[in-house]
Amino acid sequence: MVILNINRLKNALAHIYMDGVGKKDVQHMYRLFKNESPNNATSFNPNMLADTLHLSREQLFNIIVRGLVHELLEMHWVVNCHHCAAIVNGVRALQELSDANYCQRCQVRFDNFADHNIIVELSLHPQILNRSEPHKAGNRHDYQHDNRPPLTALELSGYPQFREK
Numbered sequence: 001m002v003i004l005n006i007n008r009l010k011n012a013l014a015h016i017y018m019d020g021v022g023k024k025d026v027q028h029m030y031r032l033f034k035n036e037s038p039n040n041a042t043s044f045n046p047n048m049l050a051d052t053l054h055l056s057r058e059q060l061f062n063i064i065v066r067g068l069v070h071e072l073l074e075m076h077w078v079v080n081c082h083h084c085a086a087i088v089n090g091v092r093a094l095q096e097l098s099d100a101n102y103c104q105r106c107q108v109r110f111d112n113f114a115d116h117n118i119i120v121e122l123s124l125h126p127q128i129l130n131r132s133e134p135h136k137a138g139n140r141h142d143y144q145h146d147n148r149p150p151l152t153a154l155e156l157s158g159y160p161q162f163r164e165k
């Protein structure tokens with residue numbers, strides 16, 4: 001069970017607007033998150049935002065960084081098996097990732113490679129989404145059917161403003 005707090009959503013959006021995110025993008029995000037069934041706003045591919053709002057790479061990264069700073073968004077790092085794409089781990093901070101992973105399905109052990117098997121997943125911040133159960137990264141039900149490319153950890157960590165944060 002997930003409950004969306006509209007006032008907190010508006011408040012966080014007002015903050016990213018004051019921090020330089022375009023008005024049109026902020027309004028679009030408000031409509032998107034307000035109308036989205038809360039279960040979908042719990043985790044999404046960042047490229048869904050880029051697609052829906054017609055954002056450039058630069059604009060998307062800017063929104064992610066501002067969104068994290070102002071508690072609009074929460075980010076998760078998701079590790080998937082490069083043999084079968086199954087999700088094997090999901091954490092809040094890169095430091096929490098173990099060096100090696102194990103895929104039950106392929107019965108194979110593999111290392112983390114930031115360029116392809118660690119991907120970024122976003123959700124609305126827990127101050128906006130009240131969940132009855134803790135968030136589990138990589139739980140996105142449409143994961144295997146999403147035809148947008150994932151955003152890799154390497155792409156995001158290569159963005160200068162992200163490293164400064």
Ligand SMILES: [Zn+2]
Nearest residue numbers: 081084103106
């Ligand atoms: Zn596998």
